[in-house]
Amino acid sequence: MPKKSLIIFFEEVKIKCALALFFLLMATVALVAKPKGESTVVGCLIVEVIGSYPQQEGPVYNEHDIRIDCEYLNKKGKTKRYSYMTKVDESGYFKLERVPAGEYVLKAVEFTFERTGRFTLASKFGRADNSDDARYWGMMTGMMMDNAVDLQQDQIDVQPGQGLIDLGITYIQLNASEQATETGMPYISPDGRPPWQRITVKERGATVDLYVVSSSTFASLDNRPLGQNGFKYTKPTPAAYFDVQ
Numbered sequence: 001m002p003k004k005s006l007i008i009f010f011e012e013v014k015i016k017c018a019l020a021l022f023f024l025l026m027a028t029v030a031l032v033a034k035p036k037g038e039s040t041v042v043g044c045l046i047v048e049v050i051g052s053y054p055q056q057e058g059p060v061y062n063e064h065d066i067r068i069d070c071e072y073l074n075k076k077g078k079t080k081r082y083s084y085m086t087k088v089d090e091s092g093y094f095k096l097e098r099v100p101a102g103e104y105v106l107k108a109v110e111f112t113f114e115r116t117g118r119f120t121l122a123s124k125f126g127r128a129d130n131s132d133d134a135r136y137w138g139m140m141t142g143m144m145m146d147n148a149v150d151l152q153q154d155q156i157d158v159q160p161g162q163g164l165i166d167l168g169i170t171y172i173q174l175n176a177s178e179q180a181t182e183t184g185m186p187y188i189s190p191d192g193r194p195p196w197q198r199i200t201v202k203e204r205g206a207t208v209d210l211y212v213v214s215s216s217t218f219a220s221l222d223n224r225p226l227g228q229n230g231f232k233y234t235k236p237t238p239a240a241y242f243d244v245q
Contacts, residue, residue, distance in 0.1 A: 037100030043167030072102030138195025
């Protein structure tokens, strides 16, 4: 085949491949189109870090990216799932509007640790606190997009809601302690799979052991001490914070 004909052939192949990829992407978008409804989801997140490594112990109030997973019924009555991505504000509160009625959980948080370290805090239904049917919090190194596969391995087992769905105030306390040696803790979780409740990360040349001290959910907080250090929090319910009914 002449060189010019080969060039034309390969150009046609490139165009066809580009078109095929375009239509594939369009089909994928259609399959995962954001579901809409008349409900509003509100909640709040507090992540507190203690231990020997943090420069300052206490709550970390950043506008963290978060993921909220839901299970709902579509117009045909079939059970579907969707993951919403949003951010918390400077006080830790978040809101989703015009979403369908269903079951909602705060699934994951993209948490920035100290200056450079990033990892994913994630909740998972499984064995925790000697129970086979509880939701616990753990963590994975990297951002949420790096842990997409592991984040899917979960079940949503909460009461369905409609209208105003208040997820309450989620409190997570982490301990970060620097180790004198290069040897860190093994990854530990209730079922031996991620998310881990204990991990080791490298931060500014240091070996830092991280583990989840406690995690709880509250409707509101009124000068209430939480965690090992008893730091006191006062926070209204998410519904009151956003002034929604």
